[in-house]
Amino acid sequence: MNIIGISGWSGNGKTTLLTRLIPALKARGFKVSTIKHAHHKFDIDVPGKDSYRHREAGAEEVLISSSNRWALMHENHDNGEAHLEDLIARMAPVDILLVEGFKSESFPKIEVWRQESGTEPRVASDDSIVALATPDLTYVAPVPILNLNNENAIADFIVQYFKLEVTTNETAG
Template sequence: MNVIGISGWSGNGKTTLLVRLIPALRERGYSVSTIKHAHHKFDIDTPGKDSFRHREAGAAEVLVSSANRWALMHENRDGEEATLDELIAKLSPVDILLVEGFKTEDFPKIEVWRTESGTRPRYMSDKTVIALATPASDVEAPIPVLDLNDEQCIAEFIIQHFKLEKATHGTAC
């Protein structure tokens, strides 16, 4: 699986780019999955529902299935967060795995950065950042600078980075 991160400080547009990249890669014929890191406690279950009650009763994992989708919830009762490699191992193989977050892990990343954020770009101190996606046209960097508003060209950059065969012909940049 070809794993690439969409990284950057909060509020710079990582999720917005990611949800535009998925269809740009899919329309080229690539299968895509995502992993999203959350820095806070979150819940995808609803209090009172059977699956919620199963977890509350102490089940280590609860799998909910229907004709439309299935979801596996795993409780980290020991307080240890799963590593990115452990999470990747749980996924079905795809052509491209887009990872939002996990910015301190060692894998290639495209940093989303806006000058108006007032933050220093991470690529300056993070060797795993292979490109900078920004709306600013005057940014110079020692890595490729991509137009944050052009998901087609960013998709093409990802395809070229992994030297993937074109599944279908996409937009040239």
């Protein structure tokens, strides 16, 4: 599986980029999945639901299934947060796995950065960053600068980075 991260400080546009990048990669004929890092207070289960009651009763894992989708909830207990490699191992194989967040983990990442965010890009101090996606195309970085507003160019970069073969005629414009 080809794994690349979309990382950066909160508020720089990671999720917005991903929601545009996924269809751009799919249009090129690739199967795409994502892993999203969430804040520690995040929970998809709510009190009163059967799945919540199962977890509260002590189930280690609860899998919920319907005709539309299924979701697995695994209790971390005292083990702390799951490692990225453990989460990746649970994923079904796809052509490209996009990982949002996990900026401190060492794997290939495209950093998303906007000058107006008031943050500094991490590209100078993180050698796992392979490109910087920003609207400031004059920014000088030790990696390629990608136009944050051009998901097709970023999709093309990912395809070239992994040396993949596009199976449709949908390419950058």
